[in-house]
Amino acid sequence: MITLSHISKTFPGTRRRQPVIALDDVSLTVERGQVMGVVGPSGSGKSTLARIVNLLERPTSGTVTVDGVELTALSAGRLNEARRTIGMIFQQFNLLDSRTALANVELPLELAGVGRAERRARATELLERVGLADKLGSHPAQLSGGQRQRVAIARALAPRPSVLLCDEATSALDPASTTSVLALLRELTDELDLTTVLITHEMDVVKRVCDHVTLLEGGRVVDSGALGDVVRRPQSPLATRLLPHPQAPVGEPVVEVTVGGADHDLVLTELIRRFDVRVAVLAGSVETLGDQRFGRLQLRVDGAPETVREALDYLAQATPERELELTRAVA
Ligand SMILES: Nc1ncnc2c1ncn2[C@@H]1O[C@H](COP(=O)(O)OP(=O)(O)OP(=O)(O)O)[C@@H](O)[C@H]1O
Numbered sequence: 001m002i003t004l005s006h007i008s009k010t011f012p013g014t015r016r017r018q019p020v021i022a023l024d025d026v027s028l029t030v031e032r033g034q035v036m037g038v039v040g041p042s043g044s045g046k047s048t049l050a051r052i053v054n055l056l057e058r059p060t061s062g063t064v065t066v067d068g069v070e071l072t073a074l075s076a077g078r079l080n081e082a083r084r085t086i087g088m089i090f091q092q093f094n095l096l097d098s099r100t101a102l103a104n105v106e107l108p109l110e111l112a113g114v115g116r117a118e119r120r121a122r123a124t125e126l127l128e129r130v131g132l133a134d135k136l137g138s139h140p141a142q143l144s145g146g147q148r149q150r151v152a153i154a155r156a157l158a159p160r161p162s163v164l165l166c167d168e169a170t171s172a173l174d175p176a177s178t179t180s181v182l183a184l185l186r187e188l189t190d191e192l193d194l195t196t197v198l199i200t201h202e203m204d205v206v207k208r209v210c211d212h213v214t215l216l217e218g219g220r221v222v223d224s225g226a227l228g229d230v231v232r233r234p235q236s237p238l239a240t241r242l243l244p245h246p247q248a249p250v251g252e253p254v255v256e257v258t259v260g261g262a263d264h265d266l267v268l269t270e271l272i273r274r275f276d277v278r279v280a281v282l283a284g285s286v287e288t289l290g291d292q293r294f295g296r297l298q299l300r301v302d303g304a305p306e307t308v309r310e311a312l313d314y315l316a317q318a319t320p321e322r323e324l325e326l327t328r329a330v331a
């Protein structure tokens, strides 16, 4: 649905400032129906990436393809048309204060030349869908942050886009509004078969609603893939923050395993069933990521030396490679 291919972006220097390489050879694919989280520290290039997806910013090199159309190859006129397939929401909502919620949602339809009755009907329906049926006539100043973001979501969806870009959409919201706006974004993605890109500096946002994740650092992709795969086989220190390594107990022989997804409880159950060993969990972190639970556990396995070795071999092949190394190191 969205393919970025070898995107680089350099902002030219000025007399007082050095040029900035905001993105450096970024390639990325987001399939229809996915919620892709793009996470990274401040200045890592997240907003630049978002703006490049709809070509508000032109990449220095590389191509952007959305819904089968290569945006980077389009004329200005065709590009404006293609942009209607991409909705965007921001941290600061960007609503017009002088307009009611309804008139804000109608605005993009007005600009697209949609007739009055149809505009009103679609805007009303969308505001109802985002839970603001009783706020159609309210102005932004009369709404809470969470309600304003819902208006912005309804406005972004009014032209019936297939892609929704969210740049720090919950960063200005309190925890309760964050939770409900994230849940709404997930529901709308599934209901409307959207492709959603959630840009955030908060790992927690990714853990809660994304099914895929791309980690950016210094304008480069340091990790990318299905959430479960990135958790099991992290390629970067940033990725280990999705499921932290528990604090190792001092002086105990320990193996660390990562369990998750369908086999969440199976690995330990099988271990005890198959081998005559005792297993103690010394430390662990367990996180719900998307709709699956993952755990990183540090275990002490006791029993006859030969049996323990067999049990550790079983653990090594049942859990990811990284743990295999760790297992060998302490076995
Ligand atoms: N228009 C611009 N001109 C010059 N430099 C820019 C411009 N826009 C962004 N940059 C630089 O590019 C880099 C990436 O910026 P970007 O806004 O994409 O980061 P970000 O990950 O969104 O950060 P934050 O989490 O703070 O929003 C930064 O070093 C920034 O200073």
Ligand SMILES: [Mg+2]
Binding pocket: 046, 047, 048
């Ligand atoms: Mg930003």
